[in-house]
Amino acid sequence: MEKRTTSGPRKLLLMLPNTEFYNNKFLYFSRHENADFFNDSVIFLCEHSKSGAFGFVMNQPTDLSESILLSKLNLNKNNKHETLKHVLRGGPVDTDRLFVLHNTNGVKFQQTTRISDDLFLTTSNDILESIARKKIDAKYKIIVGYCGWAPGQLESEIKQNSWHIISSDMDLVFDTLPNLVVDKLSEKIGYNLRTIVSGENSH
Template sequence: MKSFKNKFLYFIEKVPGDFFSNTLIYLCEHDSNGAFGFIVNQPTDFTVSKFLSSIGSKSNNHITSFERLMRGGPVDLDKVFMLHNDRSISNVNTSPLTDRLFLTSAPEVINSVNTNAGPNKFKLFLGYCGWSANQLESEIKNNSWHVIDANTDLIFDEPPHNLISAVSEDLGYDLSNISGESKKVH
């Protein structure tokens, strides 16, 4: 089985109103048991500061006042996850995805962004995208997803609304022009 871990997935199907329409997903894990990742280009209406205040965490960090909570996906919408770039944060609930990208759901790490003690680059996600065993492979085979090498710096450095354009620029072709009939897997 070929793993698509640490890749971007772009939803090819052009179905108006579909949950995944115009989504770019960073795939955190993919193995014989299934896959999971986060939609990285769709912010919610909530700032991180407003969200953290709603769970009783007081903000004194200007970054959280404009950074948006991201819509991670349709699974476990009551859970918050963080992608960040700080390898010095060691916690039993922090997993390295690459040498520069880490995943956690630990409340103390998530709350640390309010006190400037947390990672300097981060994204908070509400929920995640999940696939059962062989489901993602089947969807890729049916041309629902375009698989792309992930430049994870873009997750933090580009505004969410510009991610598809930035990835397209990196690739040298416009993702929005891809159809399910002509798909390239990188």
């Protein structure tokens, strides 16, 4: 499966009102290939249009806690931000780049893009500074890397039944531990995602 693409969060694409596109949906990788990066992954799809798609894996935490990350960036000098929350591994593209997905935009940041009415993506360091100082009044996830698809690539993979499409839930994005996302999503939709077999229809 090709993972690198010309599409990505550097410049968000216009959202197109087309039922073939799945903006703000969850994708679950349904092929059960243990060696694949996406095995057992739930991806929040931020953008999907004829120009490509990108999103973030919601259930792959890194070994790096937010506190340690902020300390490494010299943003946590007074240890104001102490948490066991871990940075998420958002995907195999740009794995040295940080993103913050958050649910309000009460504070103006340098590089913020609206994903939906109440969801934003910020890529500038000023939001990390606000997090370190506990000056952000929002739910958020710090993410490294992202998932990207070239034009038509995701559509082709969906036709091959590689992905199970599910309505998103912001509680699962922001309020659920990564290791519980698949279980909680399975409870929500009424069947165990880990038992689906590639070839079944998506919902």
